[in-house]
Amino acid sequence: MMYDQKIKKIKEEIKNFKIKTSQDLETFKGQFIGRKKGMITELFKEIKNLSLEKRKDYGKILNELKKYVKKKINHVVHKKSFFPSSKGIEFDPTIPGEYSEIGSMHPLSIIKERIIEIFMNIGFSYIEDREMEDDWHNFTALNIPPLHPSRDMQDTFFLGEKNFVLRTHTSSVQIRYMKTHNPPVRILSIGKVYRNETVSSHSHFMFHQAEGFYIDKNVSFSDLKHTIQYMIHSIFGKKKVRFRSSYFPFTEPSAEIDVFHNNEWIEIMGCGMIDPHVLKNVNIDSEVYSGFAFGIGIERISCIIHQIQDIRTYFDNDLRFLRQFTSDF
Ligand code: PHE
Numbered sequence: 194m195m196y197d198q199k200i201k202k203i204k205e206e207i208k209n210f211k212i213k214t215s216q217d218l219e220t221f222k223g224q225f226i227g228r229k230k231g232m233i234t235e236l237f238k239e240i241k242n243l244s245l246e247k248r249k250d251y252g253k254i255l256n257e258l259k260k261y262v263k264k265k266i267n268h269v270v271h272k273k274s275f276f277p278s279s280k281g282i283e284f285d286p287t288i289p290g291e292y293s294e295i296g297s298m299h300p301l302s303i304i305k306e307r308i309i310e311i312f313m314n315i316g317f318s319y320i321e322d323r324e325m326e327d328d329w330h331n332f333t334a335l336n337i338p339p340l341h342p343s344r345d346m347q348d349t350f351f352l353g354e355k356n357f358v359l360r361t362h363t364s365s366v367q368i369r370y371m372k373t374h375n376p377p378v379r380i381l382s383i384g385k386v387y388r389n390e391t392v393s394s395h396s397h398f399m400f401h402q403a404e405g406f407y408i409d410k411n412v413s414f415s416d417l418k419h420t421i422q423y424m425i426h427s428i429f430g431k432k433k434v435r436f437r438s439s440y441f442p443f444t445e446p447s448a449e450i451d452v453f454h455n456n457e458w459i460e461i462m463g464c465g466m467i468d469p470h471v472l473k474n475v476n477i478d479s480e481v482y483s484g485f486a487f488g489i490g491i492e493r494i495s496c497i498i499h500q501i502q503d504i505r506t507y508f509d510n511d512l513r514f515l516r517q518f519t520s521d522f
Contacts, residue, residue, distance in 0.1 A: 326360040335443040348389040359387035363404035371475040377409035394503040401491035408484030417485035462489040
């Protein structure tokens, strides 16, 4: 069915859907904006097959549709008659909270959700893991033994007996996951990382990273390149991307990736083919399997999209800043 027709049909269906009970309400939500198989959610996924111009138009229409659904929900749950009052009970804690327009998602959560969606579309699974790590998972298993110079760049907060740290990067998730799962694996993980940095407009002692890794037979650098290009184009639209050869102890070869923004190249992530020695540390046979990994700075990406100059703004909790963001980008 053509895209236009689909939208028209969905609009009709939303309009005609009768919500009388809370069960209806759940079905209504699931059918249209459900995370898994919601009709509008599905259409959002198809957007990437359209030309760039059309994408913008349809994106707008779909966002309008989504708002329409939310409005209807809002309207229904505010009707007094929707949740019958139980006699003799003044406060019934089982009644669902009212849907409210108050509040909005944090800009970093918006990017997080978007990245998760982008990688779910190509078969990645999403996991989260601990922020307090031991030396082995954060450093040694990733080819960064004690006294390795790259530990200097990732000085962090040591907890108790020096063996525990606040993780300096999300690459520790690679080790945690590979230890207990056999390939093929396709994983994305997003979370906070910590470094001993002086807080300034462009650095902070805490920031967010997204880590992705893919291990299977015959994974090559061109798979890595395609995946990254797909991700960058999904986030920024058409932007020039540059792979610059680099060094990380746990990938070989390694690259850093820059995007061209405001007339200059800005580094947004590191990546590479997982070093065979790292695979060996988690008992994966590097003669049979290979894999790639990448790590992205979430604040950086948000700064580029929203033209934000100072990373501290994300953590100031200034409502005038936070209220400017909608999840419809
Ligand atoms: N962990 C690296 C960093 O924080 C980024 C990275 C991840 C590089 C995965 C290569 C592969 O700088």
